[in-house]
Amino acid sequence: MxxxxxxxxxxxxxxxxxxxxxxxxxxxxxxxxxxxxxxxxxxxxxxxxxxxxxxxxxxxxxxxxxxxxxxxxxxxxxxxxxxxxxxxxxxxxxxxxxxxxxxxxxxxxxxxxxxxxxxxxxxxxxxxxxxxxxxxxxxxxxxxxxxxxxxxxxxxxxxxxxxxxxxxxxxxxxxxxxxxxxxxxxxxxxxxxxxxxxxxxxxxxxxxxxxxxxxxxxxxxxxxxxxxxxxxxIGSPAMNFFPGKLIAENNALWVDLKDFRIKIPEKRTHLYEHYRDKAVVFGVRPEDIYLRPPTEKGREFQTVEAEIEVVEPLGAEIIIELARGDHTFVARVEPQTEAKSGNRVTAYFDMSRFHLFDADTERNIVQP
Ligand SMILES: Nc1ncnc2c1ncn2[C@@H]1O[C@H](COP(=O)(O)OP(=O)(O)O)[C@@H](O)[C@H]1O
Ligand SMILES: [Mg+2]
Missing domain, CATH: 3.40.50.300 (P-loop containing nucleotide triphosphate hydrolases)
Structure with a gap:
């Protein structure tokens, strides 16, 4: 061989x-x-x-x-x-x-x-x-x-x-x-x-x-x-992307997405600090967005108010399309979740599972 x-x-x-x-x-x-x-x-x-x-x-x-x-x-x-x-x-x-x-x-x-x-x-x-x-x-x-x-x-x-x-x-x-x-x-x-x-x-x-x-x-x-x-x-439904800008304010780093902001968890700011004031793309996978957040201790979520646009029940899971301002994104949630299009909900992004990409080169700022 x-x-x-x-x-x-x-x-x-x-x-x-x-x-x-x-x-x-x-x-x-x-x-x-x-x-x-x-x-x-x-x-x-x-x-x-x-x-x-x-x-x-x-x-x-x-x-x-x-x-x-x-x-x-x-x-x-x-x-x-x-x-x-x-x-x-x-x-x-x-x-x-x-x-x-x-x-x-x-x-x-x-x-x-x-x-x-x-x-x-x-x-x-x-x-x-x-x-x-x-x-x-x-x-x-x-x-x-x-x-x-x-x-x-x-x-x-x-x-x-x-x-x-x-x-x-x-x-x-x-x-x-x-x-x-x-x-x-x-x-x-x-x-x-x-x-x-x-x-x-x-x-x-x-x-x-x-x-x-x-x-x-x-x-x-x-x-x-x-x-x-x-x-x-790789991954289906595909990862959600939010184009925005990385800014520093109140001793923290934020991805400014115009319609809302995402706070970078403190323990990861050192990875991104050098990208301050640059254009970035925030990425999060559909399974890392929750409508009912897991309750285990120590997990950090970013809440985003959004409107449900489409609900696709697949049996074992439900795929939900949401919109907030100019941003649309997809969440993959438990089949028990009650969701109707038109509902206003709070989406929870798992902040241990996101990625930030350089908006120009499209490279992941943190390389494997
Ligand atoms: N015999 C050929 N003559 C000219 N261009 C070709 C030829 N074979 C493949 N290509 C081109 O090379 C590129 C790669 O093709 P290919 O290897 O078949 O891609 P894939 O298998 O990933 O779909 C494509 O742009 C295709 O049009
Ligand atoms: Mg081929």
Whole structure:
């Protein structure tokens, strides 16, 4: 098995810089997820690792070997695509065996590998079926099976679940996590879906416009986003942002939001003092806003008077949209909460859980 190292990896298509000098070290047996909006360079990165796309600049290592000029078939990598196009005229067995046959793998070895992969994926009883006799989820398993039989050192997945319906996606998600545990292989997984990234990755790599924004464990990235983009992209509903100005008054620091002010807790003022009189963006996640504040001792809340605009009951929780002056924000509250649109309420912001961003650079003023 193998680690994958990307050094200053760059891809230009004419004027578009699809991947911009990215550096990343993926450990042996790690499950790493590249996540970001459409067009941020995920597929291009994966295709360069696979050797399907020529690199413009930089270096790719698999294990200790520089593979820049190694053809795809010699990289010991298998890729599963979103559009997994099985051969329609071949049954499941032949679909999985095909690549090995091309490589002139001995027949009994092919048989052993196909049967083992089928068993791992729970499709042993489907080997005689043609793709059109399979459900979407079963087809997806066959596509993964084609990769498994190669026994590669590194698996690359490009949005493999995006053609499946929501329920099946959740199921396949946990199957792929189990598969990773079982195969003990290095896996690099690409998705635009932040929930998929959070739930699947040992580490996630958030990308935007060809650049890596942040690398970390899902909870690191969630709790300590390096900038406003990551803060807004990871988490649903998204973090609330309040643009304002940091001011000092009455021996305290405040975020002045025109319609109201937020007092920075005393024990955190030293983190932000140097931003006095500068434009900042206050960020707080919907689950850190309460309509009935928890009563444990020692917790500090900022109260904000607001009007409820929309109430969305989801069963296990309620999503509430609130407005105060020019600011609108979202709270995620307990299902017992009684809330009606038009109600005036007091919202409580948990002041141990907020972030302040530099309004110009969008960087989190406190870096992880
Ligand atoms: N073959 C190509 N020719 C020109 N531009 C391309 C090509 N492939 C991708 N791009 C551009 O590179 C950028 C990154 O694309 P891609 O890696 O497919 O993003 P993602 O997979 O994150 O959606 C996009 O702006 C896309 O339009
Ligand atoms: Mg893509």
């Amino acid at each position: 193998a680690q994958v190292t990307l050094q200053n990896l760059t891809k230009r298509f004419d004027k578009v810089v699809a991947v911009n000098r990215i550096n990343l070290e993926i450990q042996d047996k790690e499950f790493v997820v590249l996540v970001g909006p459409s067009g941020c360079g995920k597929t291009t990165t994966l295709r360069m690792i696979a050797g399907l796309e020529e690199i413009t600049d930089g270096t790719i290592l698999i294990g200790d070997r520089v593979v820049n000029d190694v053809p795809p078939k010699d990289r010991n990598i298998a890729m599963v695509f979103q559009n997994y196009a099985l051969y329609p005229h071949m049954n499941v067995y032949k679909n999985m065996a095909f690549g090995l046959k091309l490589r002139k793998t001995p027949k009994d070895e092919i048989d052993r590998r196909v049967k083992r992969a089928a068993q791992i994926l729970g499709i042993s009883d489907l080997l005689d079926r043609k793709p059109k006799q399979l459900s979407g989820g079963q087809r997806q398993r066959v596509a993964v099976g084609r990769a498994i039989v190669r026994e590669p050192e590194v698996f690359l997945f490009d949005e493999p679940l995006s053609n499946l319906d929501a329920k099946l996606r959740v199921q396949m998600r946990s199957e792929l996590i189990k598969l990773h545990d079982q195969l003990e292989a290095t896996m690099i997984y690409v998705t635009h879906d932040q929930v998929e990234a959070m739930t699947m990755g040992d580490r996630i790599v958030v990308m935007k416009d060809g650049f890596i924004q942040q690398v970390g464990s899902p909870m690191e990235v969630y709790n300590h986003p390096t900038n406003q983009f990551v803060a807004g992209f």
